[in-house]
Amino acid sequence: MPILNTDAAVRVEQNGTSTKSYLVPFILVTSLFFLWGLANSLNGTLIKHFQTALNLNRAQAGIVDSAFYIGYFVMALPAGFLMNRIGYKKGILIGLFLYAIGAFIFYPAAEIRVYSLFLFALFIIACGLAFLETAANPYVTVLGNPATADSRINFSQSFNGLSIILGPIIGSLFIYSTKEYTNDLLNEMPFEHAEAIRIAEAQSVQMPYLVLGGIVLFVAILFAFTKMPEISSDGEKNASFKGIFRHRHLVFGVIAQFFYVGAQASLWGYFVDLKLGLSKLHNIALVEWLYPITADSTSTAIASFHASFALALFMAGRFVGTWLLTKFKAHNLLAAYAAACMLLIGYALIGEGLAAIIAITGAYFFMSIMFPTIFALSIKNLGDQVKLGAALVIMAIVGGAVLPPLTGLLSQGNMQHALYIPLVAFGVIFFFGARGYKVES
Numbered sequence: 001m002p003i004l005n006t007d008a009a010v011r012v013e014q015n016g017t018s019t020k021s022y023l024v025p026f027i028l029v030t031s032l033f034f035l036w037g038l039a040n041s042l043n044g045t046l047i048k049h050f051q052t053a054l055n056l057n058r059a060q061a062g063i064v065d066s067a068f069y070i071g072y073f074v075m076a077l078p079a080g081f082l083m084n085r086i087g088y089k090k091g092i093l094i095g096l097f098l099y100a101i102g103a104f105i106f107y108p109a110a111e112i113r114v115y116s117l118f119l120f121a122l123f124i125i126a127c128g129l130a131f132l133e134t135a136a137n138p139y140v141t142v143l144g145n146p147a148t149a150d151s152r153i154n155f156s157q158s159f160n161g162l163s164i165i166l167g168p169i170i171g172s173l174f175i176y177s178t179k180e181y182t183n184d185l186l187n188e189m190p191f192e193h194a195e196a197i198r199i200a201e202a203q204s205v206q207m208p209y210l211v212l213g214g215i216v217l218f219v220a221i222l223f224a225f226t227k228m229p230e231i232s233s234d235g236e237k238n239a240s241f242k243g244i245f246r247h248r249h250l251v252f253g254v255i256a257q258f259f260y261v262g263a264q265a266s267l268w269g270y271f272v273d274l275k276l277g278l279s280k281l282h283n284i285a286l287v288e289w290l291y292p293i294t295a296d297s298t299s300t301a302i303a304s305f306h307a308s309f310a311l312a313l314f315m316a317g318r319f320v321g322t323w324l325l326t327k328f329k330a331h332n333l334l335a336a337y338a339a340a341c342m343l344l345i346g347y348a349l350i351g352e353g354l355a356a357i358i359a360i361t362g363a364y365f366f367m368s369i370m371f372p373t374i375f376a377l378s379i380k381n382l383g384d385q386v387k388l389g390a391a392l393v394i395m396a397i398v399g400g401a402v403l404p405p406l407t408g409l410l411s412q413g414n415m416q417h418a419l420y421i422p423l424v425a426f427g428v429i430f431f432f433g434a435r436g437y438k439v440e441s
Helices: 023-053 063-086 088-112 115-142 146-164 166-175 183-188 191-203 206-224 234-238 248-279 285-290 299-324 330-350 353-367 370-378 383-411 415-436
Strands: 011-014 018-021
Touching: 023 063, 023 088, 023 115, 023 146, 023 166, 023 183, 023 191, 023 206, 023 248, 023 299, 063 088, 063 115, 063 248, 063 383, 088 115, 088 191, 088 206, 115 146, 115 370, 115 383, 146 166, 146 299, 146 370, 166 206, 166 299, 183 191, 248 299, 248 353, 248 370, 248 383, 248 415, 285 299, 299 330, 299 353, 330 353, 330 370, 330 415, 353 415, 370 383, 370 415, 383 415
Parallel strands: none
Antiparallel strands: 011 018
16 A cells, blocks of 8 residues: 655555545544643543542552543554554544443542542553544544654644643633642531532532543544544454564564653653642743732642643653654654653652752653653554554553552552652663664564
C-alpha cells in the first residue's frame, strides 16, 4: 500500500488505483485523545477531594490512581485480541460505552458515599480507555505516511494535552468547596455538622461526571454513524504473541512506558499537595494573572490553578514537540526531554519554596512528548503483531497503579520525597531514548 506525500489530510493510495481521504476518521479518532485526557486529569482532583469527602489519608486516596490504571492492565490485552477480530471501529465503540457507564456510576457512588464504588467506577472508565488507547494510538500511526507517524501521533496527543488542562479547572470551579476543609478540622466539629459537609463534598462530583458521560455517549453516536476505514492485514486476525518478545525495542518500550505513566500519575496526583507543602503562601506571577484568584480563593483552589497552569505547559510542550519532531529524530528528542526532566526534578528534591514548584512545573513541559513518542518507537516494525504490541504498551500503563502508592508512602515523612519516583522513572526513559529504541530482533 504505497503512501502519498501528505500529513494533514492523511491520504493513502489503495491498490494503486484510487486515493481515499482519511481526514474525517483522523479528526474523530483524535477526539478520543481529548476524552481520555479529561478522565486522567480529573484523578488528581479526586485524590485531593476524597481525602476530606470520604475521610481518607493521602495514601488511601492514592488508590484512585491504582484502580484507574489496573483497569488498563486488565483490559489492554483482551482489547488487543478482540480488535484483531472485530476491527478498530467496534473496539472504539465498546470503549466509549464502558467509559460512559463508569462516569454514570459516580452518581450513585456519591449518594451512598462508598469509596469502593467510586473505585469500581474508575476501573470501568479505565477499561473503556484501554479499548480507546489500544485502538487510537496505532490507528493514528497508520493513517498516513509511516515516516511521519511520530509527528502525527504527537499531534493527536496534543489534544490530550489540551483536555488535561480542564481537570484542575473543573475541580477548582465545580468540585472543590468554596471553603477549605481538612480532616482534622472536620473531626473537631460535631458529628452531624461534619457529616453534612462530607455528604455535600461527595455529591459535588455528580454533575461533572454526568455531563462527561453524556459527552462520551454523543461521541459514540458520531462514531456509530461514520464510516471508518479498517486498515489491517489478513495476518493480523490470526496474529499471536509467539515471538513478539524477541523485539527488544518493544520490551524496552513497555518498561519505559510503565515508568513514564507511573511518574506522570505521581506528579499529577500529588501536585496540589506539593504546592501546599512547598509554597502555600507564594504563587507564580503568571498564574495569578491568568486565573481567577481572589481574596476568597482557598489555598487548595489556588494550588489547583497552579496544577492547571502546569498542564497548560504540558499541552504547549506537545505542540512544540510535534514541530520539533519534524526537525529531530524522535529518540534523540525523547532522550533530551528525559534529561531535562531529571535535572528539574533533581533540583526540586533539594530546592525550597516557589523555586522548587517552578522546577516541577517546568518538568511538565518536557514530559509532554514522552507517552506518544515511546508508543510510536515501541511498535515500529511489528508487522501483523502491531495491535498486540500496542496492547502490551497500553498494558504498561499499570505503572500508574504501582508507583503512586509508593510515592504516597515516601511522601508521608517529607512531601519532597515523593519526587524520588519520577526521578528514577525519567532515568529509565532516558535510556530508552538513547539506546533501547533500536529495532533489533
